[in-house]
Amino acid sequence: KKRSETAATLMEMVGLLEKRHLKTKWFSKGMKQRLLLCMALMGDPEVLFLDEPTTGLDVQSTRIIWELIRDFNRQGKTVFLTTHNIEEANQLCDLVAIINRGELAVIDRPENLRRTFTSLQTVEAAFQPQITSPEIFKENEATSRFKKQGDKYIFYTEQPGQAIFFLSELCRREGYDILSLQTLGPSLEDVFLEVTGKLHNIEVEQDA
Known part of the structure; x- marks a missing residue:
């Protein structure tokens, strides 16, 4: 029973x-x-x-x-x-353990991992009209590492202030409007990418 x-x-x-x-x-x-x-x-x-x-x-x-x-x-x-x-x-x-190539790379609390394993900040931006030639972001080192996520671009940078300034100047020069622009702390995904060595090889990709 x-x-x-x-x-x-x-x-x-x-x-x-x-x-x-x-x-x-x-x-x-x-x-x-x-x-x-x-x-x-x-x-x-x-x-x-x-x-x-x-x-x-x-x-x-x-x-x-x-x-x-x-x-x-x-x-x-x-x-x-x-x-x-x-x-x-x-x-x-x-506690989060990250496995890289079959080996334990790191284990710690999520908040400790975010604080310890990445010095990068994330800048999230959306533009109107949408930027169809993202190669222009590579004009500045602060925005050279990025990916496309939906209708937004995610930039990984150690210089968020410089990234925001460059994006503002870029939009003024090219005639784009900034729909949204915000800085975010490192996420657990950012930590994973850094620990596995993939953060420095980010390629532009469009989410399905």
């Missing part, structure tokens, strides 16, 4: 209680992932190992699984989480 009650509680937490009588072949990928997590939690383990628990899932399923992991952790239990999703690691992990 206790196991049945535990199963019902877990399934309710992940939104599957009403689907409990369905065969799993009718479940979506997200539903199957949630069910697998419920099964892993049935034995009330002290340590839980999860390998890419939200890969390929929709936003709703991802958030449900994240909250279940947080609830498990709030009980004083330990989760070892393997993920390629930097934001997932940032949201869920007290």
